[in-house]
Amino acid sequence: MTTYEEALSWIHGRLQLGIKPGLKRMEWLMEKMKHPERRLRAVHIGGTNGKGSTVAMMRSILEKAGYEVGTFTSPYIEQFNERISINGQPISDEAIVELTAMIKPLAEELEKTELGGPSEFEVITAMALYYFAYTRPVDIVLFEVGLGGRLDSTNVIQPLLSVITTIGMDHMQFLGDTLEDIAFEKAGIIKNGAPVVTGVKQEAALGVIKGRAKEVRSPVYQLGEQFKADWQTSMPQGEVFHFQSVFANLKDLMTGLNGLHQTDNAAVAVMSILYLRTFYAFLVEEEHIRSGLQSAKWPGRMEYVSEQPTILLDGAHNPEGMRALAASLAERFPSKNITALFSGMKDKDLKEMTELLEKTANHIVFTTFEFPRAAKKKDFAPFLTTHQWEEDWQGFIQKFQQTADENEVLVVTGSLYFISEVKRFIKEA
Missing domain, CATH: 3.90.190.20 (Mur ligase, C-terminal domain)
Structure with a gap:
């Protein structure tokens, strides 16, 4: 494995294995890789829509506050490397080659077991975990769920905080054909004692999320209850809204992303940041929230x-x-x-x-x-x-x-x- 083209060809070749829900292969890989997932301070972001926008806004706010922020997102818009980024900058072609050379022998070894070989997404997830843990450690990593949550390969992490943006009818062939079924899969990212911030509005889905949170003793911060977003107006670039929460009230915040729905995504992002500030001593000021929200960009969304x-x-x-x-x-x-x-x-x-x-x-x-x-x-x-x-x-x-x-x-x-x-x-x- 010596060139970027060879690395990408091998990674994309895993697509033929399809989607393989379950964590057994990831747990096997984590053991072989000296458990990089245990070395990270991470936030886990799931949901049907709004994951990428929420990641972009959280990253931008933390970056304004002076932190180095790793992100793992999908799919990419312009370049594969975007999926693993630091402060919005995709990792280098050389890093992709090195990570692929590291993971390929493990994938081939795993293929010979009863678990079978890892999927493309499992390979990329493992590469990201290793990169942020050992190759290029950062202050915090924002991990976007690929599909569902409970059985998604990113669910090997133990996050400081879980985020569930929205619940909608999508990927029913994998997640179930009712809101409750889909919510059950999404709520699988809620971990023992780690709180969940959610923008979900449907009562049926919220019931499932709250049920899971109660099981694992996780506090719930719900849009419309512990925090609120009051949309004001659309600007040529972005939306203006008032934010209220148990932690802070902020008037006339402006998103850098267009679309009325971005107001809710922004509120979820701000609430998540305020939680990190309150309970994990992240030094984020109001000016960082304001400027970070306004400068956030996410391609392909309005x-x-x-x-x-x-x-x-x-x-x-x-x-x-x-x-x-x-x-x-x-x-x-x-x-x-x-x-x-x-x-x-x-x-x-x-x-x-x-x-x-x-x-x-x-x-x-x-x-x-x-x-x-x-x-x-x-x-x-x-x-x-x-x-x-x-x-x-x-x-x-x-x-x-x-x-x-x-x-x-x-x-x-x-x-x-x-x-x-x-x-x-x-x-x-």
């Missing part, structure tokens, strides 16, 4: 990539995300002519997502892209009597750039993998 004409990218890859996008578009562009270019995965609820988009978009254009699970024309067939199909999405975007007037808005939405492709195309163009 992200403007062109102002003339207006083009924005939003990875609304499930009904909950699409509902949030529709509400934000209605608030930000009440009198604009909105065109939505949409490509999603065929295993998602395309019907509900389309119906939500119809509430705001004047025109919906469906397309596809090169990805094994991407929906094709036949998957969108039920909607093509009233909406448009476009095979050449690159040409469609270019034509919009050339012909759109100031009253028109293009929102590119759906799968984050599609958003990644579009962002790369626009950047190169």
Whole structure:
């Protein structure tokens, strides 16, 4: 293993093993790697939507306060290395090569056991744990859950704090087909005595989260109870809100991320930071919270990539995300002519997502892209009597750039993998 290309090829080759829920392989790897997960001060962030945005805001606040912050996130938008970052800077190609050379023999040894070889995500998770524990120790690591929580490979960590952003109907083939089932999987990241901060609003899901917290004697800080976010207005870049909590009250906070839902994500991030300040002596002042929130960026979430004409990218890859996008578009562009270019995965609820988009978009254009699970024309067939199909999405975007007037808005939405492709195309163009 001598080159970055070889390393990436080997890592991505693990994709053929699919998703493998369970912690036995990770526990085996942790034992062989001298338990890097025990050397970290970490926050564990799960939920259906809002994980990445919450990580970005927490990281930005802690960075403003002078801390070195490691993050583990997925998927990536522009570069694989983004998944393991310090203060927002992806790790180097050389570090990827070194980590892959370390993990590959272990993966091959594990493959010979009854547990079977580790999946791609398990390999990347193990690499991140080792990197932040031994290669490049940091002050704190923010670990984003990959899928679910209880059986996710990141769940080997013992966090200072667990965060559950939202609960929605997604990944039902793995997590169950009711809110309670999904909440049970998400709540699996709550550990003995470590508190949970949550932005979940559905009573059924909250009941499950509180039940798990009671079992393991973990305090619960719930949006709408121990802390609140009162949205005020949308700005050209970001949202303004008042924050109230048992720890502090802060007026006129502004997010650097667009979308009404980012107010809730920001409140969850601020509450989590205040908990770390109160109980773990993190030296974070009000000015760090204000400036950190405002400077936080997270690609592919109501992200403007062109102002003339207006083009924005939003990875609304499930009904909950699409509902949030529709509400934000209605608030930000009440009198604009909105065109939505949409490509999603065929295993998602395309019907509900389309119906939500119809509430705001004047025109919906469906397309596809090169990805094994991407929906094709036949998957969108039920909607093509009233909406448009476009095979050449690159040409469609270019034509919009050339012909759109100031009253028109293009929102590119759906799968984050599609958003990644579009962002790369626009950047190169």
